[in-house]
Amino acid sequence: MATITQLENGIVLITLAGELDNHEANQIRTEVSTAIFTGKTRAIIWDLYKLGFMDSAGIGLILGRMRDLAPVNGETLILNPSPTMEKIFQFSGLSAVIRKCTVEEAIDEIGGVVHEK
Amino acid sequence: MKNELTLSFLAIEENEALARMAMTCFITPLDPTLEEISEFKTIVSEAVTNAIIHGYECDGKSLVTIHATIEDRLIKMTVKDEGMGIFDVEQAMEPMFTTKPQMERSGMGFTIMESFADCIRVDSTLGAGTIVTFEKNFSPVTEVSRMR
Ligand SMILES: Nc1ncnc2c1ncn2[C@@H]1O[C@H](COP(=O)(O)OP(=O)(O)OP(=O)(O)O)[C@@H](O)[C@H]1O
Ligand SMILES: [Mg+2]
Numbered sequence: 001m002a003t004i005t006q007l008e009n010g011i012v013l014i015t016l017a018g019e020l021d022n023h024e025a026n027q028i029r030t031e032v033s034t035a036i037f038t039g040k041t042r043a044i045i046w047d048l049y050k051l052g053f054m055d056s057a058g059i060g061l062i063l064g065r066m067r068d069l070a071p072v073n074g075e076t077l078i079l080n081p082s083p084t085m086e087k088i089f090q091f092s093g094l095s096a097v098i099r100k101c102t103v104e105e106a107i108d109e110i111g112g113v114v115h116e117k
Numbered sequence: 118m119k120n121e122l123t124l125s126f127l128a129i130e131e132n133e134a135l136a137r138m139a140m141t142c143f144i145t146p147l148d149p150t151l152e153e154i155s156e157f158k159t160i161v162s163e164a165v166t167n168a169i170i171h172g173y174e175c176d177g178k179s180l181v182t183i184h185a186t187i188e189d190r191l192i193k194m195t196v197k198d199e200g201m202g203i204f205d206v207e208q209a210m211e212p213m214f215t216t217k218p219q220m221e222r223s224g225m226g227f228t229i230m231e232s233f234a235d236c237i238r239v240d241s242t243l244g245a246g247t248i249v250t251f252e253k254n255f256s257p258v259t260e261v262s263r264m265r
Contacts, residue, residue, distance in 0.1 A: 056223050056226045091228050091232060
């Protein structure tokens with residue numbers, strides 16, 4: 001399951017829950033893509049703290065959205081993966097965008113404004 | 118401990134979760150660590166997904182078969198399809214190689230399986246199908262986890 005929140009300054013927060021496999025990725029791909037193309041998205045924060053499982057389908061989904069953002073030099077941050085997910089991100093060359101921090105801290109890093117939570 | 122299992126299911130995406138769940142139950146008596154469980158689940162998921170989406174192209178009528186044995190703390194598992202087979206196994210196992218980029222596959226499945234299993238073998242015949250064989254040894258149960 002994906003909970004999508006449009007934050008200020010073109011930041012989209014995607015909180016994933018449950019198990020992200022091929023089946024689930026196909027279920028949520030359209031919803032996630034649509035959210036990114038509405039408004040001027042310049043950064044995506046994926047928060048995985050509620051995600052119980054992820055395989056290569058998650059890599060495909062995230063890399064796909066990074067490609068969507070490439071034309072606007074958009075930023076991607078991945079928060080709070082499990083140790084196993086972190087290894088999978090490492091194999092896929094995504095270590096550099098992993099953070100263990102709160103959403104607020106991630107917004108700060110991207111350079112957005114946080115109003116009330 | 119000694120155990121053996123054979124599980125066959127239709128090539129539909131919904132069965133990816135079923136296979137993970139069944140195989141997680143199968144290894145539970147070994148009292149694996151959380152990380153061992155999630156790495157093993159990932160192996161199952163990658164192999165089963167490949168059989169469904171590449172081997173059978175989600176035809177919804179062919180069967181994927183998992184066979185697994187536990188001997189002491191060693192699990193051996195095969196994931197088999199009788200689908201289209203792999204053109205060039207060596208190339209297929211390279212990181213980032215995929216024949217389905219349009220479906221947002223990342224080509225990382227085999228790399229992940231290789232990293233999380235102790236060993237992996239791929240036998241494939243074009244037009245006849247693919248068998249992927251894994252071995253994974255689970256770490257000895259520690260005093261701490263035994264006291265749980
Ligand atoms: N059971 C199979 N039957 C036929 N072809 C397969 C099978 N398993 C893998 N392949 C081939 O090997 C390629 C690489 O597989 P791998 O799992 O590494 O990547 P992928 O499935 O394409 O992408 P990802 O797993 O990252 O979503 C596939 O693109 C496919 O062409
Ligand atoms: Mg795969």
